[in-house]
Amino acid sequence: MALWRSFSQYDPKRPFANWALGFVRIEVRRFLRKSARRAQLTVRAAELLLQDEQQYATELDERESFLKHCFDALPEPHRRLLHGYYHNEHPVSELSEQTGRSVDAVYKMLQRIRFALHQCIESKMRRTEA
């Protein structure tokens, strides 16, 4: 992920957490304001995820390359919705107001699009393995 990709910039003389937070300030500043609201996974779960991320690093990179193709294959409206949510960082409630649809409806649409992307990646991975 973005943070892990930037490890080459990490100065080992600095505390890791400070470095990571410095990265966050630059790259994902909003995370700092809002992270307190997020219910966090247990440390053990996070440790296991991190271990597995190392194990699947190559596969995850491959999946990411497929994501770009799958994203391009989305209908234009779906790409715009993702862009509004991720790039413009509009909350679902705002997207809901813009579109005149309910919050639930917009959020479910986002979920469906992301699941479709996941499905698309899965099928491309299967094709590669075959």
Next chain:
Amino acid sequence: MNTRDWKSVIARHLDGVASPDEVVELSSQIETDPETRKLYLQMARIHATLAADDLPEPSVEDEIPCQACEELPGRGGRSWRPLALSGIAAAVLLALAASFFFMRPNAEHTIAKITGLSGSLQWTGDGGRVFHNLSVGTELRGGTIEGMAPGSWFELEFNDGSTVTISGNSTLTFSDHGQKKLHLKSGGVSGDVKPQPTGKPMLIYTRTARLEVLGTQFEIDAELQATTLNVSEGTVRVKRLSDGSTVDVPAKHRIIAAADHKLLPIPALDSVDRWSSQLHLGPRATQGKWSPKTDTRAAGLSAIPYTSPQGPTIYTVGFGLSRGDKPPVIVQSGSRLRVRGRVASAHKVYFGVTVRGSGGQFAGRFQTTRPASAFQDGRDFEVVLEFRDFQLDPSLREIKSRLAGDPFGLNVATFWCHTLDKQAGLELTEVELIPPSDSKGI
């Protein structure tokens, strides 16, 4: 709850809208189910990539078209405020929670441990962190080990007892995610591999070949244009990458995988007890700064510095002997080394060899020295070294019982020569191994 349900919970967690109860449940599931962890990582990567602006922008930005919502039922909803960029936030949380994994090479799910090492080595572990303070017994996950000097040596034992060894200036990346995979960028590696699981041989990649090892003893030497394999026991399947041709190499045979070489196993070459550096032919299998022959000077190889974080700077020059398509070079009792060269300023000079057994296993490093008084500033020198004077490198004392007592009868992997701390302007012009039978050579 089925997989589809976990996908929704994961997505809500990544969006920051999962309830505390859901997150507790999800944590528990992640702790016990590898498939859920895999799914979480896949979904997190999608979120992170979407959030990282790596994807192309649509042509219209500020309006969310109704088409995107038309197929959905309109229900009054809660006023959610999901976290955009939450995928990267998840990454941050994970990285912060488990930062200690990057701070130590020993971590869970190690695949191998260091069973022997010597000389200047550099270990690049997970997350790209670089370590120099390695020690025997250190357990490792995958990564890259580099021998930084001609005398470097590193032995690794995988959890199944298979061992691989690099020596000299070699770079090896290894991993084991159910199948051992090694990438030999340069230099030499030898292995003693236990029988591998069916359908999952050890794979070794070089620039020119892919090798499948089921269980055997072998040595591999990788250069830019060719890979040389010597098989001591068992069989190794070699695939030449340039044309995809494949051949099985049986025990006591060797093969050279190169685009301009016939891919055919030949019986292992008999060892020789005579060798010369032949620097006029170029700097093949050497470490140092090579200079060609001129009207007034012989071709030479000048020492180059290497400074390890823990140790002094050594100015070193080295030659690979028993490697590539050359026959193994052995030291006989009574063998001598003649070394010619020059120094800019007189210093104590160290001369040494790294030796290997017939199976390629590291057998020791033996050295001798000549005092500064044996050299003159700015003058050529010639020294003749008796191998009976060579002593085991003191840094190997702790594993002395595993090593040979002397270099006799063993293959010379590398010859090196260095000065310590100060640049003496050491340059070698000729190194020659003289067998005991050759009395006229001296």
